[in-house]
Amino acid sequence: MLLAAAIHFSRAPVEHDLATRSGVLLVQIGESWAHASFDGRDALLEGEALSEEARVKVRSELGRLAGVRSVSDSTTLLPERRPFTFTAIRDGAQLRLEGYVPSAWARRRIADAAEKMAPGVVVAGVKELVRARGVPAGDFVGVVVFGIQQLARMPAGRITISDDAFSIEGRAPDFTTYDELEVTVRSELPADFKLARFAVLPPAVSPFVWQASREPDGVRLSGYIPLGDARRSLLDMVRAAVPGAAISDQLRLADGSPPSAGWLKAVDFALQQLGRLPNGKVGLSDTTISIEGAAPDFAAYDAIAGARRSVPEGYTLTRFAVTPPTVSPFNWSVIRGSAGLRLTGFAPSEDAKRLVIDAVRAGFPGVPTSDEMRIASGGPGAEAWVNATVFGVGQLAKLRSGAVRGNGDVLAISGEAQDSAAFGAVQAALSGQLPRGFTVESDVRPPIVSPYVFGMRKDSDGLTISGFYPSTLGHAALVEAAKTELLGMPLNDVSALALGAPDGFEKATLVVLHELARLSEGEARFDDTKLRFSGTVLYEAAIEQVRSSLTAGLPKGFALDLSLNVAVRRESSDKAACQKAIDDLLARGAIQFTPDEAAIAPASYGLLDHVAFAASGCPDAMIEVSVQQATTPDGALARARAVTDYLAHAGISPERLFTGAPSAVAIQNHDEVGPVEPGLQVIVR
CATH class of the missing domain: 3.40.1520.20 (hypothetical protein tt1634)
Known part of the structure; x- marks a missing residue:
C-alpha cells in the first residue's frame, strides 16, 4: 500500500512537467496546432495538422523531449482548401469576416486586429472562420491585418485574399485618403502576396468639371476624369486636336461624371475648338460646355461659330467667349x-x-x-x-x-x-x-416727285399754299413775301419739301405771288413748267399788265395759261367809306420803291391795285397823294408822282389826282427789309 501510494503521488508532478515542457516545445517549433497529454511518461499527441510533414515533425520533436518514453500519434490532417480564401467586409460600423484560417492562433490574431480597426466597430463571423490546409506561403495573418487596416480608412469596402492574390474595393471618403490608399496598397503589400485588384473608387464630385487650356509649351489638362479607360481616349483626342503639343496631365480620377461615352464626345467637341484657338481654354461642367479665347483669323472664328450648331446631344454650350479678329477700320x-x-x-x-x-x-x-x-x-x-x-x-x-x-x-x-x-x-x-x-x-x-406740282390759291379765307417746294430757304422767303404782299391775309401752308422742281422754280413762284397779290381772288398752279394762272383782276388794264409781267418774269421754259376776268366795281358817293377803305389798306402794307427812289417795286403792285379799286368806288372824289420825305424833297415828290401815274394807269382819271406837300417821315425802299410806317397818304376829298 505504501508503494502504491508513493507511485501515485509521484506520477502527477511528472505528467504536469512533461505537459508544460511539451507545450512550450510545440510553440517554439511553430506547431501550436498540436497538443500532447501524458499518461505517466507516455505522450498522446492530438490535433489537426496542416500537412503530413507537420505531423512527422511534431512526433519527432516530442519523442526527443527529455522524460518522454513513447509518443502515440492521434493527430489528423485538416481538410485542404483550394483556393484558400479570406474576406473582410465593412459596412459602416459593421465588419464581417469570412473564409479560412490556418490555425486557431491565426484566428485569434485576426480577431484582435478586427476589434482594434476603429472605435465602435462590431465584428461578426470570427467563430465561423474555418481552419483549413492550403494557406499560401508567407505571412497570411499579416496580409489579413494589413487589409483590415486599409478598410479602416473607408466607410465601406471589402478585402479579398485568394491564395496569394490580394484585392481591395470600396469608396474613399476624399482624395487624400484615395491617394494614400493607392500608394499604401501598391507599395506596402506584405511580401509573397500580389495585388490582384485595386477597385477603390475615388470620391464622387459635383459638379464634374474638366478643363483644357493652351499654353506656350503645350496643353494643360485639369479637373476630373471618369473612371475606366477614359484617360487614354482623352489623350489621343488632345494629340489629334493639337498635333505635337506637350501634354500636362493634371487630371484626377473622380466619380460622378455623366455617362462616359457622351462625356468623351463632348470633350472631343471642345478640344476641336481648342485646336483653333492658340491661347484658348475649353471646359465642361457636368453637361455644360464653355469655350474662350481669341480667334487668330476669320476662318477660325467662322469655324468655331459654326460649330455652335453641332453641340453633342445632351450637352449645352453655355459660355461662348471667343473674341473675333480685330479689324481697322471697323x-x-x-x-x-x-x-x-x-x-x-x-x-x-x-x-x-x-x-x-x-x-x-x-x-x-x-x-x-x-x-x-x-x-x-x-x-x-x-x-x-x-x-x-x-x-x-x-x-x-x-x-x-x-x-x-x-x-x-x-x-x-x-x-x-x-x-x-x-x-x-x-x-x-x-x-x-x-x-x-x-x-x-x-x-x-427729300423725295423726287414728278410731275412737280405747286399751287397758291387766294380767296376770302386767305392764301392757301399746297404742293411741293425744293428748298426750305426759298419756301421761307416765299411765305414771308406772301405775308407782306397780301397785307397780312391768313396763310394756310400745306406744302411739303420735295426734289424734282424745274430750273427757276423758286423765282417763278415769287413772280407769280406778285401778280396774285393784284387779284381780288385767284389761283396759280404749277405742273412742272406749265403755269395756269386764273382769277379776278381789279380793273381792265390789269389783265394785260399781269400777262406782260408773268411773260417777262417767268424763267425760260415755263408756259403760261392765263384766264382772268375783271371785278365788278361798286360806285358810291360816300367819301368817308372810301377813305376808310384806303386807310385800312395803307395801314396793312407799305409802298416799296426801287433803289432809284422813283420807281415802284413790283411787290407793291397788289397794294396799289387795291388802293385804286377802293378809290374808284368814289368817282366824284378828288384823290390827293402825298409821300413822306425820302432822301430829298425832290425824291419825295418824284415818288408821289410815280404813285399818281400808277393810279392813273389803274383807271383813276388824272383830273382827280394831285400831289400834296411831303411830310418829314422817311419811307421804305425796295431793298430794305422789315415793315416801316406807311410812307404814302392817299386823301379822298
Missing part, C-alpha cells in the same frame, strides 16, 4: 436698294448682329435681306453699336432708297425719303436725341 452698312436690303461690314458680336437683323426684319417686313456681316473686334461696344445701327435702320425705313453706314463712332445716313412726311420725320429724329457716343452725319434728300 465699318459696317445696311443698304436699301431695289432688290432688298444688304448688310455688310462688321458686327461686334453674334448677339449684336442678331438684334440688328431682328430690327431690320421688323422695319422691313417681307423685304429680302442679305446678311454679309462678319464678326470682328476693334469697333464700338456691342450695346452702343446696336443702339446706333437700330437708330439708323429706323430712319432707313423712311427712305425709298439709301444706306446706313458706320465707321468707328461715326454713323452716316443717306438716301431719298419716301415722301415729304417721311423726310420730315427723319429730320425730326436727326434733330432729337442721337445715339450716345456717336457722331451722326446725314445726307437724306
